[in-house]
Structures are given as C-alpha cells and as structure tokens.
Amino acid sequence: MNTFLTLLLNGLSLGAIYALIALGFSVIFKASEVVSFMHGSLLLFGAFTIAKLNASIGFIPAVIVGVLATAGVGLLVERLCIDRLRGAPVISLAILTIGIDIMMLTELTRRIGSDILNVGHPWGGDFVSIGGIGITTNRLYAMITAAVLIALFFTAFKFSSWGVAMRASAEDGETAALMGIKRGRVSALAWVIGAGLAAIAGLFLVGSPTPGVAPVVHSVALRAFPAAILGGLDSTGGALVGGMIIGIAEAMAAGYQDQLLFLGRGFGDVVPYVVMILVLLVRPSGLFGTKELTRV
Amino acid sequence: MTAPATDRGPNAAERGIPALEVRGVTVRFGALAALADVSFTVAPGTVHAIIGPNGAGKSTMFNVLSGVYKASEGTVRFGEHELTGMRPHKIANLGIARAFQNIALSGTQSVAENLMLGRHHLTKAGFLAAGLRLPKATREGLRHGERVREIAEFLELGEKLELPVGILSYGDQKRVEVARALCTEPDLLLLDEPVAGMNAEETRRMAEAVLEIRDALGISIVLVEHDMGMVMGIADRVTVLDFGRLIADGTPAEVQRDPEVIRAYLGSGDEQLPGASANTASDASSTRIPTTTEDQA
Amino acid sequence: MSDTTTAPSLGDTDAPVSTSSRAKGLLTVRNGLLLLAVVLLLIAPIFVEEFWLRTGFAACGAIIGAIGLNLLVGTTGQLSLAHAFFLAVGAITYVYLSGEEGGTAETVNGLGLPPLVGMVAGVLLAGLAGLLFSPVAARLRGIYLGVASLGLVFIGQHVLNTWTSVTGGFNGRTAPRFELFGFSFGSDNPSLFVLGVPFNAPERLWYLGIVLAVLSYVFAKNLLRSRPGRALQTLRDSEVAAAVMGVDVQRYKARVFLVSSMYAGLAGVLYALSIGSVAPESFALDLSVLYLAMIVLGGLGSVGGAALGAIFVTALPLVFQQYAGALPLVSQPGQGGVSAGQAARLLFGLAIVLVILFEPAGLVGFANRFKRKGRKRPARTTGPTPSPTPAQGSTT
Numbered sequence: 006m007n008t009f010l011t012l013l014l015n016g017l018s019l020g021a022i023y024a025l026i027a028l029g030f031s032v033i034f035k036a037s038e039v040v041s042f043m044h045g046s047l048l049l050f051g052a053f054t055i056a057k058l059n060a061s062i063g064f065i066p067a068v069i070v071g072v073l074a075t076a077g078v079g080l081l082v083e084r085l086c087i088d089r090l091r092g093a094p095v096i097s098l099a100i101l102t103i104g105i106d107i108m109m110l111t112e113l114t115r116r117i118g119s120d121i122l123n124v125g126h127p128w129g130g131d132f133v134s135i136g137g138i139g140i141t142t143n144r145l146y147a148m149i150t151a152a153v154l155i156a157l158f159f160t161a162f163k164f165s166s167w168g169v170a171m172r173a174s175a176e177d178g179e180t181a182a183l184m185g186i187k188r189g190r191v192s193a194l195a196w197v198i199g200a201g202l203a204a205i206a207g208l209f210l211v212g213s214p215t216p217g218v219a220p221v222v223h224s225v226a227l228r229a230f231p232a233a234i235l236g237g238l239d240s241t242g243g244a245l246v247g248g249m250i251i252g253i254a255e256a257m258a259a260g261y262q263d264q265l266l267f268l269g270r271g272f273g274d275v276v277p278y279v280v281m282i283l284v285l286l287v288r289p290s291g292l293f294g295t296k297e298l299t300r301v
Numbered sequence: 302m303t304a305p306a307t308d309r310g311p312n313a314a315e316r317g318i319p320a321l322e323v324r325g326v327t328v329r330f331g332a333l334a335a336l337a338d339v340s341f342t343v344a345p346g347t348v349h350a351i352i353g354p355n356g357a358g359k360s361t362m363f364n365v366l367s368g369v370y371k372a373s374e375g376t377v378r379f380g381e382h383e384l385t386g387m388r389p390h391k392i393a394n395l396g397i398a399r400a401f402q403n404i405a406l407s408g409t410q411s412v413a414e415n416l417m418l419g420r421h422h423l424t425k426a427g428f429l430a431a432g433l434r435l436p437k438a439t440r441e442g443l444r445h446g447e448r449v450r451e452i453a454e455f456l457e458l459g460e461k462l463e464l465p466v467g468i469l470s471y472g473d474q475k476r477v478e479v480a481r482a483l484c485t486e487p488d489l490l491l492l493d494e495p496v497a498g499m500n501a502e503e504t505r506r507m508a509e510a511v512l513e514i515r516d517a518l519g520i521s522i523v524l525v526e527h528d529m530g531m532v533m534g535i536a537d538r539v540t541v542l543d544f545g546r547l548i549a550d551g552t553p554a555e556v557q558r559d560p561e562v563i564r565a566y567l568g569s570g571d572e573q574l575p576g577a578s579a580n581t582a583s584d585a586s587s588t589r590i591p592t593t594t595e596d597q598a
Numbered sequence: 599m600s601d602t603t604t605a606p607s608l609g610d611t612d613a614p615v616s617t618s619s620r621a622k623g624l625l626t627v628r629n630g631l632l633l634l635a636v637v638l639l640l641i642a643p644i645f646v647e648e649f650w651l652r653t654g655f656a657a658c659g660a661i662i663g664a665i666g667l668n669l670l671v672g673t674t675g676q677l678s679l680a681h682a683f684f685l686a687v688g689a690i691t692y693v694y695l696s697g698e699e700g701g702t703a704e705t706v707n708g709l710g711l712p713p714l715v716g717m718v719a720g721v722l723l724a725g726l727a728g729l730l731f732s733p734v735a736a737r738l739r740g741i742y743l744g745v746a747s748l749g750l751v752f753i754g755q756h757v758l759n760t761w762t763s764v765t766g767g768f769n770g771r772t773a774p775r776f777e778l779f780g781f782s783f784g785s786d787n788p789s790l791f792v793l794g795v796p797f798n799a800p801e802r803l804w805y806l807g808i809v810l811a812v813l814s815y816v817f818a819k820n821l822l823r824s825r826p827g828r829a830l831q832t833l834r835d836s837e838v839a840a841a842v843m844g845v846d847v848q849r850y851k852a853r854v855f856l857v858s859s860m861y862a863g864l865a866g867v868l869y870a871l872s873i874g875s876v877a878p879e880s881f882a883l884d885l886s887v888l889y890l891a892m893i894v895l896g897g898l899g900s901v902g903g904a905a906l907g908a909i910f911v912t913a914l915p916l917v918f919q920q921y922a923g924a925l926p927l928v929s930q931p932g933q934g935g936v937s938a939g940q941a942a943r944l945l946f947g948l949a950i951v952l953v954i955l956f957e958p959a960g961l962v963g964f965a966n967r968f969k970r971k972g973r974k975r976p977a978r979t980t981g982p983t984p985s986p987t988p989a990q991g992s993t994t
Binding site: 040042086089090094095096098099100101103104105106107108111112114115224227230231233234238269270271272274275277278279281282285286289290291297299300301 | 760848883
C-alpha cells in the first residue's frame with residue numbers, strides 16, 4: 006500500500022509539472038491557434054539559463070532572469086513570426102515552431118554537450134516524509150508552486166480583463182476584434198505566460214530526482230504534449246486533468262515496472278503516448294476539448 | 302448561353318425526383334436555437350427560395366440539408382431516404398448538391414480540377430488505378446472531362462478551365478461553385494447566395510441560368526438569397542425564416558404581402574422612438590451562432 | 599459546344615500549363631533538360647567518385663520517403679510526425695526477414711528470405727502499420743494528428759529498444775545486402791565492368807536507388823492529377839466542401855496515411871541498405887523532423903519539391919562533413935565550435951522558418967519566380983491556401 010501511495014504522490018507531483026507545461030501550451034493554442042512544438046526547447050532554455058547563471062548571481066536571481074528570459078523568447082517568437090502569419094493555415098504555423106525548435110535544441114545541445122548541468126536548487130536532493138510516504142523536496146515544491154500558479158492563472162482567466170479578452174478571442178476572433186480586443190496583445194501575452202510557465206516547469210523538472218539539465222530533458226518535456234491533447238487542446242482545465250493523468254500513469258508504470266516487464270523495460274517513458282492514443286480513439290477532440298460542430 | 306445536354310429535358314416527375322420534406326427541424330447550439338421547428342416542402346422540379354434577415358438561420362438550414370450539421374430534432378426526407386444523421390458524402394450520393402456561400406473551392410487547383418471533384422461520386426478510380434495510370438482510370442477521366450467542359454461552358458467558364466481558381470474574380474468563383482455543384486448531376490441543387498457580390502448584369506445572367514437548369518434538367522433548386530428582385534422573379538415558392546423560425550411559406554406574391562414578413566424586414570413602423578431598437582432584425586440584433594458546444598474554462 | 603475535339607486536360611498540379619506558343623517552346627526546353635539529366639544520371643557512376651554515389655543512393659531513399667510524407671502533409675494537409683516510425687517498420691522488416699541469425703552483442707533471429715521478399719514485405723508491413731493507426735488518423739483534426747503522431751515515434755523507439763531478438767536492441771543489427779536473382783547490389787559479386795570501370799556496390803546501388811525513386815515519383819505524380827489526388831487536395835483546402843461533394847473524408851484520410859506509410863517503408867529499406875545496419879536511435883523524432891524539413895524546404899504540396907528538398911537535406915550534412923576543413927564556421931569533431939551535423943541542423947531549422955515566413959512554396963516556388971518572367975499569367979503557389987470554412991461564420 007505504501008508503494009502505491011508513494012507512486013501516487015510521485016505521480017501527482019510529476020503531473021503538476023506536466024500540467025504547468027500543458028497549461029502554457031493550451032493557453033498559447035487558445036490565444037493564437039498555434040501548436041507550439043517548440044515548448045520543449047523553451048523549457049530546456051529556461052532550465053539551462055538558470056543553471057548557467059546560478060553560480061554567478063545566486064539561485065533566486067537566476068530563476069527570475071531565467072523565467073523572464075524564456076518569456077522574452079516567447080514574446081520574440083510571437084511578435085516576429087506568429088504575428089506575421091496570422092490567418093495562415095494552422096499547419097504552417099505548427100511547422101514554423103518546429104523549425105524554431107530545431108534551431109534552439111541544436112544550439113542548446115551543442116552548448117550543454119555531454120555534461121549534465123546542475124541547476125543548484127537550494128533544497129538539493131532533500132527528502133520529505135509525509136505520513137510515511139517519501140517525496141523529494143523538489144517535487145513537493147513543484148506541487149505547491151504549480152498549485153499556486155494554476156490557481157492564480159484560473160482566477161485571472163475568469164475575472165481579469167485579459168482572461169475575458171482571451172476567451173472571447175478564442176471563441177470568435179473576428180467579433181472580438183470588432184469589439185476592440187487587440188488580438189496581437191492577447192496573443193503576445195499568452196506566449197509570454199506560456200513560455201514563462203515552461204521555464205518554471207523546467208526548473209522543477211531538472212531537479213531531484215532528475216540528475217540535471219541535459220538534452221534529454223527536451224524529450225521528457227514532450228510528454229506534456231499528450232497531456233494537453235488528451236485534455237483537449239483548447240481546454241485549459243483539460244490541460245490540468247491531462248497533466249495529472251499522464252503524471253500518475255507514468256509514475257505507476259515506472260514504479261510497477263517489474264510486474265510489467267512483458268511490455269518492455271522502460272515502458273513508463275512511453276505510457277503517456279499510449280494513454281493519449283487510447284483516449285483519442287474514443288474522444289477525438291480530447292476529454293474536454295470542443296467537439297467539432299461540422300461533420301464530414 | 303447554351304444549356305447542358307438537351308434543351309427541354311425530362312421534367313422532374315419523369316425523372317422520378319422526389320420532394321424534399323423538412324419536418325420540425327430544430328438545431329440547438331447550447332441554449333440557443335438557430336433553427337426552431339422549421340417545416341417546409343420543396344416540390345420536385347421547382348425553384349424554392351429561403352429568405353430572411355441576417356441571422357435567420359438560412360445557412361444553418363443548408364448545413365442541415367447537406368449533413369454538415371446534425372439537427373437536434375426533426376427529420377428531413379428526400380423520397381424514401383431519411384437525411385438527418387447521414388454523413389455528407391452519403392447525402393451527395395443521393396443527388397443533393399450544394400454551392401457554398403463563402404467560396405469553398407480549392408484555390409490552388411484549376412477550374413477544371415475543381416469541377417472534376419463534382420464527378421467524384423460518379424467515378425471510381427482509386428489510388429492504385431490512378432497511381433499506375435491504368436487505362437480504365439484514364440478513360441474515365443476523359444469521359445467525365447467532356448461533361449465537365451459542357452457544364453463549364455454553360456456557365457461561361459469554358460475559357461477559364463485551366464486557370465487556378467484562386468486568381469479568378471469573385472463573380473467567376475461563384476459561378477465555379479455553381480458549376481461544381483452541377484457537375485455532381487444532382488436531383489436537388491442547394492444554392493447559397495449565388496448572386497452575392499454580383500452586379501445587375503451578372504445577377505440577371507445567373508438568374509437565367511438557374512431557370513434554364515430547372516427547365517432543362519428538371520431538378521429541384523433551393524435558393525438562399527438576399528436579392529429580393531431576383532428571388533421574387535424566379536422562385537416558384539418562398540419560405541421566410543426569422544430568428545430560426547418559419548414565419549411565412551407561399552408563393553412570392555403571397556409572401557410579399559404577408560405582414561409578418563414585412564415586420565421582420567422593416568419593423569412595424571409606428572414605434573420608431575429614438576434609441577428604441579424595435580424589430581429591425583436586419584442589423585445589429587443578428588444572433589451570433591457560437592461555434593462551441595461547451596462552455597470552456 | 600466547345601470546338602476542341604479533345605477533352606480538357608485537367609492540368610498537372612505541379613507544372614504550369616499554358617497554351618501560348620512561347621510556352622510550347624519552353625516545354626521542349628524543359629523536356630530537353632530532363633533528357634540531359636537522365637543521361638547524366640545514367641552515366642554518372644563511370645566518372646563520379648564513391649562518396650557522391652553513396653550520397654546519391656541515400657538521397658534516393660530520402661526522395662521516396664519525402665514524396666510519401668508530402669502526400670500526407672503537403673497535398674492533404676495532415677501534419678504527421680510519425681514518419682520515422684514507418685521507416686523503422688520497413689527497415690526492421692527487411693532486416694529481420696532477409697537477415698540471418700547471429701549478432702554480436704545480442705542474439706538476433708532472422709528468416710533468411712530473399713532480400714526482394716524482405717523489401718516488399720517491408721513496404722507492405724509499413725502500410726499495414728499505417729492502416730492500423732488510420733482509425734486514429736482519420737478521425738483527428740489535422741493538428742491533433744500532429745501531436746498524436748508523436749506518440750507513434752516514441753512507442754516505436756520503445757519497441758525497437760526492447761524487442762531485441764528482432765531488432766538487436768539498442769545496438770541494432772546489420773542489414774543484409776540486397777540482391778536480385780543472384781546479382782548482388784551490396785558487393786561485387788558477380789563482377790561487372792562497364793567501359794573499364796568496376797561496377798561494385800556503390801555503382802549498383804546507385805541504379806537501384808534511381809529506378810525506385812523514379813517509380814515512386816511517377817506514381818505520386820499520377821496520383822495527384824487524378825481523382826484521388828483532387829479529393830486529397832480538396833481535403834486540405836476545405837474538408838467540408840470535399841465531404842459535400844461526395845468524398846468520404848475519413849476513408850480518404852486513412853488511405854493517404856496508408857500510402858504515405860508504404861512510401862516510408864520503402865525508404866526505410868533503402869536506409870538500411872545505405873547505412874548497412876539499423877539501430878533504434880536512427881528512427882527517432884529527429885528523423886521525422888528531418889523529413890518534414892525536406893518537404894517544407896522543397897515546397898509543400900509539390901512532388902518535385904519533395905524530391906529537391908530530400909536531395910538538399912540529405913546531401914548538405916554529408917557535404918559539410920566531407921569538406922569541414924574548408925568551411926569557415928564548421929569545426930572538426932573534437933574541437934569546440936559547431937560540428938558539421940549541428941551546422942546542418944541549424945541551417946535546416948533556419949531555412950524552415952524563412953521558408954514559412956517568406957516563400958511558403960519553398961524551392962519550387964523560388965524557381966517558379968524566375969520562370970515567371972516572360973509569362974503573362976500571374977503566379978500560382980503550390981502551398982496550402984487558407985479558405986474560410988463555409989459552414990460556419992456566415993450570419994444568414
């Protein structure tokens with residue numbers, strides 16, 4: 006029972022990180038209709054920046070700079086590229102983000118090389134025990150941070166003028182524009198937030214129990230994509246649920262690996278994708294995504 | 302303008318074209334009813350117009366008829382076939398064709414290629430036959446290409462067959478829309494605002510073409526239009542929608558005199574207080590049909 | 599009635615069509631160039647050194663894969679990142695069916711069947727895999743498919759790494775040489791001399807590659823200018839219109855996915871022959887992205903563009919590597935700096951961004967700009983064009 010609860014807690018904490026990534030992903034999609042295939046690179050960039058700056062300016066400043074820098078990259082991409090292509094087919098925009106991802110990932114891989122960079126969390130590899138169940142301090146903080154950020158986000162989304170503007174824009178861009186909502190601004194802010202969330206997720210993703218910043222982190226971050234998809238690309242609530250499902254599924258599969266050996270060692274790494282495909286078979290728009298009205 | 306095939310072809314009865322029966326069709330988007338309990342009949346071989354102010358539900362109706370929207374309630378029958386719940390391509394197979402209001406052509410392909418798409422359900426060449434360029438596939442293409450040319454010339458597109466659709470004028474593109482629908486050899490033709498954006502001369506020619514289609518092919522034509530002159534001139538019967546409800550159904554003359562129709566379009570006249578919005582349904586009060594079925598966070 | 603007696607030619611979506619006499623002259627020039635290219639390709643092995651022949655064969659494999667992906671992504675507008683998975687299926691099927699038992703790090707099984715059987719089976723099995731995934735592919739909206747297809751690549755990687763008796767696990771296994779009725783393409787048996795030049799593996803593979811690439815190209819071109827091709831293009835530009843015109847949308851999406859997978863399967867077999875072995879890490883997301891780069895750079899929707907893009911993307915890194923010393927930014931392996939492979943990838947990423955931003959029709963569109971001088975008709979792009987959905991958005 007203890008194992009199960011430990012795995013569950015681990016899964017929830019991992020899910021919290023995935024939820025942050027998926028949420029950013031979903032916000033960007035809602036606001037600009039772009040599937041940001043570069044999100045993995047944004048996350049890696051954030052973690053990389055924090056790791057590099059930690060030694061010189063200290064942890065907290067490094068985090069602030071890292072998050073802001075990543076948000077800045079998101080803004081740059083939105084202003085320079087996405088904005089120019091408003092109205093282009095969704096597939097073109099998606100491919101554009103893939104191109105940017107290639108560039109960022111190649112360059113980051115080159116700089117990281119074969120090292121594993123240490124972000125230098127002040128809580129290091131500490132462990133915490135909650136009623137007999139163990140979890141790394143890093144993951145605990147991840148959960149708390151995620152909970153706070155998500156709560157903040159949803160409050161803003163529901164009540165702030167930006168949130169309303171974004172929902173209106175996502176639902177009916179033309180009318181929203183006619184009503185005075187600046188789509189460019191909504192979109193830019195969405196990218197800033199999405200990229201920022203990715204950086205924060207990255208901060209915790211590379212912490213204990215993960216060894217550190219390495220190019221493989223990009224692949225790990227990609228697992229948040231299934232989370233966003235199975236929740237429904239345009240559902241922010243769905244991103245949350247999706248993140249949790251994926252996190253728990255992955256932790257369980259990894260934890261019970263020995264019982265699941267027939268599926269191959271390391272099955273936990275692909276569980277997110279299997280779950281995603283299974284969900285899509287039944288619900289092609291994801292669990293909470295808007296169903297297509299038109300039938301073909 | 303020459304009509305396709307023979308000039309005075311068999312009439313609808315001879316061709317066995319059934320009536321289109323719409324009964325109690327309701328389409329709901331969330332709490333909003335875009336169509337509410339609409340019923341009318343399109344008699345075979347007639348031109349039937351659907352009119353109404355903006356937001357009345359006319360295109361929604363067309364979407365239901367083509368199978369693109371699923372009606373929440375009600376039935377649509379075409380002869381012995383029940384259309385509600387059928388997928389669009391199956392409805393096309395039954396002989397119902399549509400020309401879209403917003404151009405839904407393939408801009409990169411030529412006019413001829415777009416028209417040939419209309420022959421899709423009448424032809425059979427599959428991936429293997431086409432990729433290997435089997436003789437039967439090529440012959441089939443040539444045969445249907447002839448018919449496509451006929452129809453193109455009927456709508457004065459004969460010279461433009463090789464041009465990519467994207468560079469044509471709006472009026473020409475609308476004609477390609479109609480031509481493509483005709484290429485499916487329909488029994489029932491749905492024309493969604495075929496003269497929108499056309500000048501008086503083009504409108505007149507399109508109206509003539511519609512009548513020729515009816516007379517030469519004997520098919521039923523359902524028309525959504527705003528141009529009252531054109532509609533009243535060529536329609537055999539008119540159905541009027543307003544806010545998703547049917548408010549009148551009869552001959553053009555009857556509908557023109559119907560007080561409900563007048564009120565829907567013009568307002569009742571004696572309550573034009575400054576600032577009062579009254580019943581001017583043709584402007585700002587148009588219902589905006591949402592595109593989501595669920596409320597998102 | 600029209601006064602021509604021939605039915606209208608329905609146009610080749612790639613090649614510009616015009617009836618002016620000037621264009622007729624151009625057509626002959628174009629055909630002349632084509633003929634010259636064919637002759638050059640046929641006699642190349644006599645003069646060209648091995649590096650280029652091997653690069654050429656690799657490029658042919660890539661051309662086949664790129665043409666297949668283009669049918670799915672460019673022509674039909676369905677973004678898929680799963681191409682690497684189907685390449686893997688093709689490659690592994692070939693290696694397993696035609697390979698022998700043995701192996702160094704891991705023991706692997708093999709059925710030892712004739713390589714031709716392995717190749718055909720590779721294509722068919724990749725197609726079958728595509729068919730199995732197609733219920734998912736057909737029902738997803740274009741962009742959902744893009745993300746979902748990611749899943750296939752990772753699942754494929756997992757299978758490649760764990761099904762060691764078939765795949766050789768992490769280290770992979772060697773690929774059996776291709777031979778056809780006793781004539782080996784992977785060695786110099788039986789020996790062959792043409793004009794005094796020994797025709798060994800590189801020369802033979804060159805011809806094999808070209809034949810297969812040309813067949814793939816012709817099949818795809820035929821497809822595009824025919825009934826299914828028109829349906830696919832309309833699917834890209836307006837799914838609703840296609841459906842209303844009688845196209846079974848789900849079926850066609852599934853079919854094009856199947857065809858695309860089969861192309862990938864063949865490309866996978868050629869890849870195995872080209873490298874001489876297969877290993878899981880060759881079939882990672884990386885490869886899918888590379889193929890995407892090929893068709894984007896060449897020009898989405900164009901068969902010729904896919905071929906051009908494939909040649910460019912395949913040759914560039916190899917050229918960088920070969921001539922690394924002469925290139926300013928590229929450093930030798932071991933030094934800091936930018937390696938040849940990384941330089942190539944950075945370039946591809948940048949090229950994709952620039953193409954999408956400024957010339958969506960890629961290399962083909964770029965070439966068309968020069969051709970267009972002297973022609974009266976305005977330009978036509980071969981990329982996807984946005985069209986408003988007819989079923990929504992209208993307020994009547």
